[in-house]
Amino acid sequence: MTTTPDKFLEISKVGIDFPTANGPYTALKDVNFFIREGEFASIIGHSGCGKSTVLNIIAGLYQATSGGVILDGREVKDPGPDRAVVFQSHALMPWLSVFDNVGLAVEQVFRDSKTKAERREWIEHNLRLVKMEHAMRKMPHEISGGMKQRVGIARCLAMQPKVMLMDEPFGALDALTRANLQDSVMEIQKELNTTIILITHDVDEAVLMSDKIVMMSNGPAAKVGELLEVDLPRPRERVALSKDDQFNHYRQQVLSFLYEKKGVVDFDSAKRKAKESSEPSIAAEKVS
Ligand SMILES: Nc1ncnc2c1ncn2[C@@H]1O[C@H](COP(=O)(O)OP(=O)(O)OP(=O)(O)O)[C@@H](O)[C@H]1O
Numbered sequence: 005m006t007t008t009p010d011k012f013l014e015i016s017k018v019g020i021d022f023p024t025a026n027g028p029y030t031a032l033k034d035v036n037f038f039i040r041e042g043e044f045a046s047i048i049g050h051s052g053c054g055k056s057t058v059l060n061i062i063a064g065l066y067q068a069t070s071g072g073v074i075l076d077g078r079e080v081k082d083p084g085p086d087r088a089v090v091f092q093s094h095a096l097m098p099w100l101s102v103f104d105n106v107g108l109a110v111e112q113v114f115r116d117s118k119t120k121a122e123r124r125e126w127i128e129h130n131l132r133l134v135k136m137e138h139a140m141r142k143m144p145h146e147i148s149g150g151m152k153q154r155v156g157i158a159r160c161l162a163m164q165p166k167v168m169l170m171d172e173p174f175g176a177l178d179a180l181t182r183a184n185l186q187d188s189v190m191e192i193q194k195e196l197n198t199t200i201i202l203i204t205h206d207v208d209e210a211v212l213m214s215d216k217i218v219m220m221s222n223g224p225a226a227k228v229g230e231l232l233e234v235d236l237p238r239p240r241e242r243v244a245l246s247k248d249d250q251f252n253h254y255r256q257q258v259l260s261f262l263y264e265k266k267g268v269v270d271f272d273s274a275k276r277k278a279k280e281s282s283e284p285s286i287a288a289e290k291v292s
């Protein structure tokens with residue numbers, strides 16, 4: 005199958021039912037969107053709507069009940085090094101140094117294609133990209149939370165994935181560290197043209213960083229409520245943008261989806277559920 009440049013990563017009619025004690029729970033139903041190569045996309049939505057589930061399906065960690073994911077012309081069936089994940093908590097191996105944590109991923113991907121010296125240089129190169137070369141020999145417990153996230157990002161970059169999947173990677177950081185890391189990720193993305201999907205709760209972060217924002221409706225049976233293309237020039241500078249009319253217009257659109265439309269788009273389903281439970285339809289007022 006050939007992929008058009010527009011559809012480097014295609015999420016097509018994805019649905020998932022989780023088994024629960026009370027029977028299957030339909031978390032996602034008919035989720036559709038695509039990402040271009042080199043694009044920075046964010047997924048935003050209320051807590052519990054299914055953002056991580058979408059990411060886990062793309063990563064191949066969860067199997068969709070219906071529909072599927074195609075990356076660069078190939079169907080995603082299981083996890084693979086072409087899709088690297090950065091989690092909210094850094095998930096570094098505590099017994100390995102910063103260098104060796106990145107080295108582990110490099111071994112996995114480049115054991116046969118790079119010499120030992122080339123692998124060493126590649127690890128150092130990726131640590132330089134995230135400005136962590138000075139702490140290569142440190143252990144995870146000796147570095148700060150922001151630094152750990154930098155190492156987690158270096159580890160992903162070092163795998164040269166087709167797409168980098170980031171699940172609230174800045175969520176546990178203070179505002180200044182968060183801003184620093186957002187800038188670093190934008191710089192790296194510009195330099196390497198990496199395709200990135202970022203999950204976030206933060207409207208400003210989504211607008212600042214993204215080319216495209218995927219806004220998800222509330223679950224159950226969550227789907228894409230709205231898609232927003234963010235057409236702002238790069239590099240983007242947060243202080244200047246905070247006074248920019250176009251930036252604030254995009255921001256307003258996301259806020260309106262999340263808090264005025266309450267992330268609810270499927271009013272038919274909301275009405276149906278209300279009828280089933282013989283209660284008035286309150287779905288449109290629910291905010292998690
Ligand atoms: N393995 C699972 N088994 C059963 N239910 C699950 C499982 N994983 C997720 N869910 C349910 O699916 C829904 C979506 O969960 P998910 O973690 O994707 O939400 P989220 O949007 O990432 O939330 P948050 O913003 O809080 O991280 C939730 O109702 C959750 O309870």
Ligand SMILES: [Mg+2]
Pocket residue numbers: 055056057
């Ligand atoms: Mg989540």
